[in-house]
Amino acid sequence: xxxxxxxxxxxxxxxxxxxxxxxxxxxxxxxxxxxxxxxxxxxxxxxxxxxxxxxxxxxxxxxxxxxxxxxxxxxxxxxxxxxxxxxxxxxxxxxxxxxxxxxxxxxxxxxxxxxxxxxxxxxxxxxxxxxxxxxxxxxxxxxxxxxxxxxxxxxxxxxxxxxxxxxxxxxxxxxxxxxxxxxxxxxxxxxxxxxxxxxxxxxxxxxxxxxxxxxxxxxxxxxxxxxxxxxxxxxxxxxxxxxxxxxxxxxxxxxxxxxxxxxxxxxxxxxxxxxxxxxxxxxxxxxxxxxxxxxxxxxxxxxxxxxxxxxxxxxxxxxxxxxxxxxxxxxxxxxxxxxxx
Amino acid sequence: xxxxxxxxxxxxxxxxxxxxxxxxxxxxxxxxxxxxxxxxxxxxxxxxxxxxxxxxxxxxxxxxxxxxxxxxxxxxxxxxxxxxxxxxxxxxxxxxxxxxxxxxxxxxxxxxxxxxxxxxxxxxxxxxxxxxxxxxxxxxxxxxxxxxxxxxxxxxxxxxxxxxxxxxxxxxxxxxxxxxxxxxxxxxxxxxxxxxxxxxxxxxxxxxxxxxxxxxxxxxxxxxxxxxxxxxxxxxxxxxxxxxxxxxxxxxxxxxxxxxxxxxx
Numbered sequence: 303x304x305x306x307x308x309x310x311x312x313x314x315x316x317x318x319x320x321x322x323x324x325x326x327x328x329x330x331x332x333x334x335x336x337x338x339x340x341x342x343x344x345x346x347x348x349x350x351x352x353x354x355x356x357x358x359x360x361x362x363x364x365x366x367x368x369x370x371x372x373x374x375x376x377x378x379x380x381x382x383x384x385x386x387x388x389x390x391x392x393x394x395x396x397x398x399x400x401x402x403x404x405x406x407x408x409x410x411x412x413x414x415x416x417x418x419x420x421x422x423x424x425x426x427x428x429x430x431x432x433x434x435x436x437x438x439x440x441x442x443x444x445x446x447x448x449x450x451x452x453x454x455x456x457x458x459x460x461x462x463x464x465x466x467x468x469x470x471x472x473x474x475x476x477x478x479x480x481x482x483x484x485x486x487x488x489x490x491x492x493x494x495x496x497x498x499x500x501x502x503x504x505x506x507x508x509x510x511x512x513x514x515x516x517x518x519x520x521x522x523x524x525x526x527x528x529x530x531x532x533x534x535x536x537x538x539x540x541x542x543x544x545x546x547x548x549x550x551x552x553x554x555x556x557x558x559x560x561x562x563x564x565x566x567x568x569x570x571x572x573x574x575x576x577x578x579x580x581x582x583x584x585x586x587x588x589x590x591x592x593x594x595x596x597x598x599x600x601x602x603x604x605x606x607x608x609x610x611x612x613x614x615x616x617x618x619x620x621x622x623x624x625x626x627x628x629x630x631x632x633x634x635x636x637x638x639x640x641x642x643x
Numbered sequence: 644x645x646x647x648x649x650x651x652x653x654x655x656x657x658x659x660x661x662x663x664x665x666x667x668x669x670x671x672x673x674x675x676x677x678x679x680x681x682x683x684x685x686x687x688x689x690x691x692x693x694x695x696x697x698x699x700x701x702x703x704x705x706x707x708x709x710x711x712x713x714x715x716x717x718x719x720x721x722x723x724x725x726x727x728x729x730x731x732x733x734x735x736x737x738x739x740x741x742x743x744x745x746x747x748x749x750x751x752x753x754x755x756x757x758x759x760x761x762x763x764x765x766x767x768x769x770x771x772x773x774x775x776x777x778x779x780x781x782x783x784x785x786x787x788x789x790x791x792x793x794x795x796x797x798x799x800x801x802x803x804x805x806x807x808x809x810x811x812x813x814x815x816x817x818x819x820x821x822x823x824x825x826x827x828x829x830x831x832x833x834x835x836x837x838x839x840x841x842x843x844x845x846x847x848x849x850x851x852x853x854x855x856x857x858x859x860x861x862x863x864x865x866x867x868x869x870x871x872x873x874x875x876x877x878x879x880x881x882x883x884x885x886x887x888x889x890x891x892x893x894x895x896x897x898x899x900x901x902x903x904x905x906x907x908x
Contacts, residue, residue, distance in 0.1 A: 493759030517718035
């Protein structure tokens with residue numbers, strides 16, 4: 303066999319290659335996404351594409367706290383509102399460029415996420431949902447009653463990002479701001495959730511007592527889940543604020559929007575990263591197609607959530623996973639049978 | 644190594660554990676027995692800080708006072724435990740269950756994990772390899788990728804043991820590790836526990852109802868009844884202790900009858 307020296311070198315080479323090769327699918331995805339907006343037939347579809355990507359960021363973030371860490375929060379939409387309004391205030395009232403307002407808003411929302419997470423130390427399940435719902439509604443009502451941010455009339459004239467002195471006001475230009483952010487967001491969530499942190503989140507979801515006995519600091523990881531998901535919400539919020547026409551209204555952050563967000567995660571697959579992405583894409587498109595029936599939207603979405611939970615508890619992502627797991631199992635069986643024969 | 648003094652716990656009017664003193668030496672195998680509801684599991688829950696003891700209780704480990712420290716801190720200090728109802732993570736894979744146990748020994752921080760640094764991936768590979776070795780030791784290597792919920796009860800008990808071992812503990816507390824197993828599997832589990840104990844120089848505290856386990860493997864046995872310690876000593880002496888027999892079989896049986904009963908069984 304190999305000597306120790308050659309063996310070590312042989313092992314190191316494929317490892318380095320493996321580290322690099324895990325970027326290849328991401329690069330391919332990036333290339334596909336680069337040309338995507340040119341396939342859109344009208345500016346409205348470009349706008350829709352941006353909305354889809356922003357919703358993907360929101361859903362991926364919500365999936366971290368709800369899907370992986372199992373914390374039932376309905377406050378995510380309020381975090382998006384905080385991100386959006388912070389970014390708007392920073393750029394309009396303080397003249398900060400978009401490129402600084404975005405990270406600042408993300409950070410501020412992260413802090414707000416920590417506040418939303420504190421009730422989770424003691425509350426679980428439906429009680430936590432109620433507490434976070436209370437927080438979310440108070441944020442929305444506070445915004446609609448504060449003249450400084452335009453109250454219920456809305457916050458307008460939020461500038462688009464500037465690049466080399468030119469505003470990225472068109473939807474197609476803005477796409478090239480949103481798309482990399484969304485892609486990086488998905489990639490980072492992969493890194494987080496495939497690491498020990500993701501495992502700790504899953505352990506919390508299943509049995510926080512057993513997790514604590516295994517040395518997991520339950521409070522730290524609950525808070526971490528809330529803060530990370532708040533970063534996503536803040537980033538998505540800021541991106542909404544600066545998208546043309548640069549207008550924010552507290553009514554886009556109601557319980558209806560929260561249910562829509564939950565639907566993305568539930569339909570896509572709780573605790574399934576790609577599921578959350580698929581869910582966000584599908585629900586945004588459904589949302590757009592059913593715009594004429596918007597007064598029935600809550601009923602439709604509620605029904606889809608109930609049906610999904612009843613017949614597809616792990617969502618679309620879960621169904622896909624199961625399909626591949628079954629295929630692998632059958633292949634394994636066949637291989638074993640052929641060995642025996 | 645473990646020094647418990649004057650430990651008490653009340654649930655409302657019920658005294659679950661009353662003024663228990665317990666001292667476990669390094670490398671010792673300690674058995675804890677007692678009738679149902681005598682406070683054995685509560686004792687474990689107090690030591691691992693699932694419950695808060697009454698004021699005046701003191702738990703020290705390695706010379707440090709750990710009374711009332713949070714559970715994850717107790718685990719980090721090297722006290723691992725299993726649960727009577729196992730509490731394995733049924734939706735996670737067998738390997739992931741062990742990796743959770745190894746959580747305290749992961750050598751990268753949140754920041755590195757978030758950006759997916761190369762050393763995180765290298766460390767993950769190392770962790771997986773180490774946990775696979777441990778899985779091989781408890782005899783579950785073939786099931787590594789399987790969801791823990793799909794295991795049989797005997798395999799689940801081995802997994803619970805493996806998860807506790809993944810914590811690299813100094814003190815391992817097993818709460819009825821062999822409950823509900825067939826005699827063959829009891830032997831298998833016991834052999835695994837003893838092999839692990841020897842290999843890692845563990846200190847063991849075992850709650851067990853199967854007397855064979857206690858009599859054959861423990862150095863010292865502590866007997867609890869109604870939350871109080873009623874006897875302590877080597878297994879042979881405990882077997883003949885009057886109060887112990889009384890606690891298990893009741894007062895009505897005369898001593899001679901008890902002796903006859905024990906001889907017959």
